[in-house]
Amino acid sequence: MLKIKNLHVKVEGKEILKGINLDINPGEVHAIMGPNGSGKSTLSYILAGRAGYEITEGSVSFHGKDLLEMSVEERAWAGVFLAFQYPVEVPGVSNIYMLKAALNGVRKYNGLDQLDAMDFISMVKEKMRDLDMDEKFLYRAVNEGFSGGEKKRNEILQMSVLAPSLCVLDETDSGLDIDALKIVSEGVNRLRDPSRSFILVTHYQRLLDYIKPDFVHVLAGGEIVKSGGPELALELEAKGYSWVDDNKES
Amino acid sequence: MSVLSTHYNDLLQNTSDELTGNDFPWLGSLRQRSKDSLLVSGLPSLRDEEWRYTNISAIEKNEFKLAPRNLAVDQSLLSKALLNHCHHLVFIDGYYRDELSSSQDLPEGVTVVPLSAAEKGEQETQFKSLINASFNDEAEHGFTHLNTALFTDGVLVCIPENTVVEKPIQVVCLASSNSPLAVSNYRNLILAKAGSKATVIESYYGSQDMCYLTNVVTEVVVETNANLSHTRLQAESNQAFHMGGVYSTLEKSAMFSQSNFTFGGLISRAEIHADLGIESSCILDGLFLGQDKQHLDHHTRLNHKQPHAVSQELYKGVMADQSTGVFQGRIVVAEDAQKTDATMNNRNLLLSERANIDSKPQLEIYADDVKCAHGVTIGQLDETAIFYLRSRGADEKMAKNMLTFAFANEMVERISLEPLRHKVMDELLKQFPQTDILKEWL
Incomplete structure (x- = not known):
């Protein structure tokens, strides 16, 4: 589904990603772990199409299409979803409005009719109940005045409404207390599906106790220095990131 | 002459x-x-x-x-x-x-x-x-x-x-x-x-x-x-x-x-x-939307002549295309007008490189025990918010319209009279259409 080949990326002239290779098949959950400054968030933003990154080499294909040639919204329509590390506050735009606009965009791209407003609302409300979110959040401005946990839940809500095929979760566990982490993780687990893949970008192993990855990759210094199964995360947790530097795969 | x-x-x-x-x-x-x-x-x-x-x-x-x-x-x-x-x-x-x-x-x-x-x-x-x-x-x-x-x-x-x-x-x-x-x-x-x-x-x-x-x-x-x-x-x-x-x-x-x-x-x-006058209160709200070559000028003048009066002013401008906006707001607090409480804000959004706004807040204060504040901002749409909305599936134009509408809608929401609020919103929607949306969601 997603093929990243030899991806090199510069930000303001400095090389941040130095040849990333990653293959993700439908239904797989990949965790990308790494120390701060390793390029994890850059990789997330590249997939979502944020401006300000210079791709100097390599390619990314998504369902056989050149992802890097697609606009930000085209990627969303085609099924890429980035759950932000710091969800953006959008004053004056209500949650329900953004959800409807987003879903309409996705449905239109996929040749589907617009959902009737009432069907849409009941669908969203059901998903909110799953995430233990109060309905009043629907009519509040997107993320404005939300706590850290509420913002992350809101990201998962958007993800469940839009039902993307590739979910990229950028440090979704940061700033969450244990209860919120559980709710968010359960929300993600509910979305697991043979046709849907996940990239979990995280600093800590903690999230992976709740969302079991199929693969774990260690990103350090702009490269994937080690890949393995879930046991790699535990090993990292026990030995620290310095252990990776000493045991680079050649 | x-x-x-x-x-x-x-x-x-x-x-x-x-x-x-x-x-x-x-x-x-x-x-x-x-x-x-x-x-x-x-x-x-x-x-x-x-x-x-x-x-x-x-x-x-x-x-x-x-x-x-x-x-x-x-x-x-x-x-x-x-x-x-x-x-x-x-x-x-x-x-x-x-x-x-x-x-x-x-x-x-x-x-x-x-x-x-x-x-x-x-x-x-x-x-x-x-x-x-x-x-x-x-x-x-x-x-x-x-x-x-x-x-x-x-x-x-x-x-x-x-x-x-x-x-x-x-x-x-x-x-x-x-x-x-x-x-x-x-x-x-x-x-x-x-x-x-x-x-x-x-x-x-x-x-x-x-x-x-x-x-x-x-x-x-x-x-x-x-x-x-x-x-x-x-x-x-x-x-x-x-x-x-x-x-x-x-x-x-x-x-x-x-x-x-x-x-x-x-x-x-x-x-x-x-x-x-004494202990009076005055609220001035304003919204102006300029497009094409429109020139929209707003002059406000609040004369605090007597003590204990309160004034609150908020004007918002959205200038697109080659339009120009003017906001000149002046508050004069007379010597006798002690305990005056006056705030004046003007917030402007420029949607195009060729749009222009001249904003000039002026305070003239002759009393010594007053609370007066003023603020002016002139800015563009928040790029991060545009990216966020697009990453959810709103196309670029839609994302910009949503944010512009939201900026201006703050003034519309303050209208308590419902038929008037809808009428004003209609004018706003004419310039910044929002698709497939129920009005109560805005």
Whole structure:
């Protein structure tokens, strides 16, 4: 589904990603772990199409299409979803409005009719109940005045409404207390599906106790220095990131 | 000294038959004084400090004339302008149209009449006592002189003591599509006597692409403990010129909320002046949306003349394309006006590289125990928010529209009167469409 080949990326002239290779098949959950400054968030933003990154080499294909040639919204329509590390506050735009606009965009791209407003609302409300979110959040401005946990839940809500095929979760566990982490993780687990893949970008192993990855990759210094199964995360947790530097795969 | 063009000279000399109140001799001399002043001062020019950002030479060049009476009504324009559940006074091209108006079930003693129907006696007394009463020297200029000299009609509203008028009073001024280059001078006089409460809305609409001039002066007196809400909704033609002023006096503990929405006009200017008495409070809200080559000018002046008065002002501007906006807000706190609490904010969004805004807040404070704050921002849409919305599936144009709408909608949400809120929102949606959305979600 997603093929990243030899991806090199510069930000303001400095090389941040130095040849990333990653293959993700439908239904797989990949965790990308790494120390701060390793390029994890850059990789997330590249997939979502944020401006300000210079791709100097390599390619990314998504369902056989050149992802890097697609606009930000085209990627969303085609099924890429980035759950932000710091969800953006959008004053004056209500949650329900953004959800409807987003879903309409996705449905239109996929040749589907617009959902009737009432069907849409009941669908969203059901998903909110799953995430233990109060309905009043629907009519509040997107993320404005939300706590850290509420913002992350809101990201998962958007993800469940839009039902993307590739979910990229950028440090979704940061700033969450244990209860919120559980709710968010359960929300993600509910979305697991043979046709849907996940990239979990995280600093800590903690999230992976709740969302079991199929693969774990260690990103350090702009490269994937080690890949393995879930046991790699535990090993990292026990030995620290310095252990990776000493045991680079050649 | 400016010289008035020959054309305006002729206009002043040859139109007296069309005017209103010819039965009132005092009005004749008032008009004459304004004519004389206008002949001396001419229309404002860029050399006048208060007009330095607004070039009105295009208005001066056009040969405007008074429209004939009783031209056909553009029904679609009328229905666009009319608000449900209001008393209506409808004017077309400067003249009152009784057959289109309705103001039944007014509480006893309430006067809501066109000036052209003001009767001798009490109404004449009110007329006389209100006209020019809320002006001070700094408010007078060529356009207000022109108005006094040539107003053909307008409303006289007088709310008796301790009377509440529940239904809003809407003054609808339309420019018909049958009178190119018409000039309509409206004079509105509003008196809310002690302890009374009322809502007055002035709506200005015109047919697209028509060139005409609307020149309005509204004078307002809010007496002790009275509460007046006043809104101007300016949705003139894109080729029209609109000069509008609201000059108000607030007596002890009076409350005055003035909202000003500017959408239309090639050149538009609104002046909102308020003289604040002791413990009075004044709220000024404003929203202006400029596109194409529109020039939208807003001047506000809050004179805190006495102690313990509160004023809160928020004006928002959105300038697209090659439009220009002007905000000049001035707060003057007199030496006696201790414990004044005044805030003034102007927030502007520039949507294009060629759009422009001149914002000039001014505070003049002569008292020493006051709280005064002002702030101006001029910015562009937040790139991070655009990216966020696009990453969810809103296309770029949609994302920008959503954010622009949200910026402007803050002012719309403050309108408590529902039909008016919807009407203003319609104008906003016309420029920044939001697709497939229920209004209650906005």
